[in-house]
Amino acid sequence: MADNGIGTSHQANTALIQASNLECKNLYDYLRTRPSTLLDRLYNHPAICLAVYRELPEIARQYVIRILFVEQPVPQAVVASWCHQSYSKEHTHVCQVLSDLFVWHEAPIPGGLPGWILNSTFKRNLKTALLGGGKPWSMSSALEADNKARDVSFLDGYSAERWECVLHYMVGSQQQEGISADAVRILLHAGLMKRDEDDGSPVITRQGFQFLLLDRQAQVWHFLLQYLDTVEQRGLDLGECLTFLFQLSFSTLGKDYSTEGMSQGLLIFLQHLREFGLVYQRKRKAGRFYPTRLALNITCSQNKGVPVLEEDAPKGYIIVETNYRVYAYTDSNLQVALLGLFTELLYRFPNVVVGIITRESVRQALRGGITSEQIIGYLKQHIHSQMLSGDNKNALPPTVLDQIKLWELERNRLIYSEGVLYSQFLSQADFNALKQYAQQTGCLIWSNKEKRTMVVNKTGHDDRKKLEIEECVKIYPNIYNRNLPNEIWCDDADHEHCIEAFQRFCPRHFIIDMMFVKSTTWPVCQF
Amino acid sequence: MVNVMKGILVKCDPAMKQFLLHLDETLKLGRKFIIQDLDDSHLFISSDILESLQTKIDDLMDQISFPMNEKDK
Numbered sequence: 001m002a003d004n005g006i007g008t009s010h011q012a013n014t015a016l017i018q019a020s021n022l023e024c025k026n027l028y029d030y031l032r033t034r035p036s037t038l039l040d041r042l043y044n045h046p047a048i049c050l051a052v053y054r055e056l057p058e059i060a061r062q063y064v065i066r067i068l069f070v071e072q073p074v075p076q077a078v079v080a081s082w083c084h085q086s087y088s089k090e091h092t093h094v095c096q097v098l099s100d101l102f103v104w105h106e107a108p109i110p111g112g113l114p115g116w117i118l119n120s121t122f123k124r125n126l127k128t129a130l131l132g133g134g135k136p137w138s139m140s141s142a143l144e145a146d147n148k149a150r151d152v153s154f155l156d157g158y159s160a161e162r163w164e165c166v167l168h169y170m171v172g173s174q175q176q177e178g179i180s181a182d183a184v185r186i187l188l189h190a191g192l193m194k195r196d197e198d199d200g201s202p203v204i205t206r207q208g209f210q211f212l213l214l215d216r217q218a219q220v221w222h223f224l225l226q227y228l229d230t231v232e233q234r235g236l237d238l239g240e241c242l243t244f245l246f247q248l249s250f251s252t253l254g255k256d257y258s259t260e261g262m263s264q265g266l267l268i269f270l271q272h273l274r275e276f277g278l279v280y281q282r283k284r285k286a287g288r289f290y291p292t293r294l295a296l297n298i299t300c301s302q303n304k305g306v307p308v309l310e311e312d313a314p315k316g317y318i319i320v321e322t323n324y325r326v327y328a329y330t331d332s333n334l335q336v337a338l339l340g341l342f343t344e345l346l347y348r349f350p351n352v353v354v355g356i357i358t359r360e361s362v363r364q365a366l367r368g369g370i371t372s373e374q375i376i377g378y379l380k381q382h383i384h385s386q387m388l389s390g391d392n393k394n395a396l397p398p399t400v401l402d403q404i405k406l407w408e409l410e411r412n413r414l415i416y417s418e419g420v421l422y423s424q425f426l427s428q429a430d431f432n433a434l435k436q437y438a439q440q441t442g443c444l445i446w447s448n449k450e451k452r453t454m455v456v457n458k459t460g461h462d463d464r465k466k467l468e469i470e471e472c473v474k475i476y477p478n479i480y481n482r483n484l485p486n487e488i489w490c491d492d493a494d495h496e497h498c499i500e501a502f503q504r505f506c507p508r509h510f511i512i513d514m515m516f517v518k519s520t521t522w523p524v525c526q527f
Numbered sequence: 528m529v530n531v532m533k534g535i536l537v538k539c540d541p542a543m544k545q546f547l548l549h550l551d552e553t554l555k556l557g558r559k560f561i562i563q564d565l566d567d568s569h570l571f572i573s574s575d576i577l578e579s580l581q582t583k584i585d586d587l588m589d590q591i592s593f594p595m596n597e598k599d600k
Contacts, residue, residue: 359592410588410592411588413539413540413543413584414537414538414539414543414584415537415538415539416535416536416537416538416577417535417536417538418534418535418536418574419533419534419535419536419571420531420532420533420534421530421531421532421533421534421536421562421563421571422530422531423530423532423563424530445536446536446565446569448565448566451565453563453565455536455565455571
């Protein structure tokens with residue numbers, strides 16, 4: 001097959017093949033990708049140790065508590081024996097998690113057996129967090145009473161308003177006040193919005209749509225992670241900000257805290273949090289701030305059933321009928337805009353919107369990158385309390401839910417994966433060897449032994465070229481690669497011999513691209 | 528000699544596979560695009576056809592669905 005044409009359409013194809021979805025990292029995923037030095041610094045703060053500990057898998061928490069007071073390495077075999085044999089997979093997983101987070105590290109015990117020992121900083125500070133003691137957290141609450149104290153409902157209203165401002169901006173509804181250039185930059189950086197190609201104004205992306213349908217807590221966490229990515233460019237200290245954020249997440253709602261003793265960087269950070277409604281400050285220089293609900297427990301990953309403290313959370317407003325009609329009792333432009341993502345709106349009244357879910361409207365949403373799960377999740381999350389009354393467990397009509405799922409499946413009847421087809425192997429042994437290699441590297445997508453045909457993904461294909469060179473070098477002592485990884489040389493006067501070697505190990509496809517430089521006696525082969 | 532070809536692996540149900548084969552045979556997309564028929568649910572196709580293929584499939588899906596609900600009631 002000719003190679004030309006692939007390059008040009010490649011861009012479009014990748015877009016079609018890998019529809020990148022919004023990636024929701026939890027605390028573990030986030031910290032795992034940080035350098036160990038940063039983690040070590042973070043572990044100097046009991047608040048972070050506690051937060052990390054709370055987010056560990058259950059078995060990992062068990063292990064940590066068991067060895068928290070052990071001052072020497074514990075044999076790995078002993079740790080493994082705490083977990084039933086049938087859960088060995090989980091055991092390996094949590095060991096990996098603990099190592100990834102540098103909560104513990106390997107240490108030999110006398111006698112040479114491998115053992116685990118907790119990171120000493122982590123150990124010390126987790127003890128402090130659990131048992132008390134240590135320095136007071138920098139967020140002091142020693143303040144005389146605020147003569148204009150704010151109560152919880154005020155804070156809730158405030159934070160909701162601030163946060164909705166950001167969301168409003170994303171859906172592009174005009175009526176709200178704008179958000180700062182800083183916040184826009186974060187949205188752009190997060191890939192939730194992108195600059196329009198024509199006029200440069202930010203427009204929402206598919207990730208952005210998915211973001212909008214997340215629940216509030218997940219939104220805040222995702223947004224903050226993206227914010228933290230940019231924190232260092234602003235000249236703030238990532239460690240300091242993270243520490244503060246975790247302390248904030250353990251603070252009490254409706255209580256005021258002093259800004260005294262906070263560094264200049266933290267004060268800037270506080271102003272940013274204030275803009276998004278994570279903290280409330282009456283004035284920039286008020287000297288005190290109130291954490292809001294958004295800031296509390298931010299680290300709790302979305303899948304963990306967070307104890308619902310949102311009794312006064314916004315009431316559901318959506319009614320879905322079996323005839324695909326949707327009634328939304330709301331006057332918020334944001335909610336209407338969100339609903340409009342996947343329904344066809346028919347009528348708009350002061351306090352209610354009527355729409356209809358159609359194949360076209362759902363497909364529109366699917367094309368925009370929203371999944372059926374997200375649509376259904378959103379409907380469930382905002383369902384009207386009237387629909388929940390009675391003993392009806394499935395408040396949403398199952399017909400509608402199923403149909404939405406079917407509409408999605410209909411689009412996914414074909415699954416594409418870019419790859420490279422290998423066929424016409426000369427011997428079964430060659431085929432087996434390559435297949436085994438592909439399996440080990442995890443790049444085999446399809447194979448058939450009888451036909452001696454296999455498909456591997458692209459990265460695997462490139463890796464295989466390297467393997468080929470290595471093999472070649474191994475078997476023919478006169479051949480070696482030098483300088484460039486994709487180049488092999490033959491230190492042999494016998495050209496025929498070299499070319500045979502090259503051909504044996506480099507399939508026809510590459511032979512075409514090969515360049516034989518017959519300088520003096522050395523042929524060279526380039527891929 | 529091992530034969531190496533770049534393309535796209537398509538995983539689908541047998542019915543869809545027959546549809547693709549039909550498209551290929553009748554040159555509905557202007558040319559043949561199936562490089563190799565692998566098995567009941569896998570095909571290997573050339574990668575530059577992908578876009579027009581998806582449009583074609585969307586058309587098919589539009590044809591075999593009918594409006595579920597009426598707006599003016």
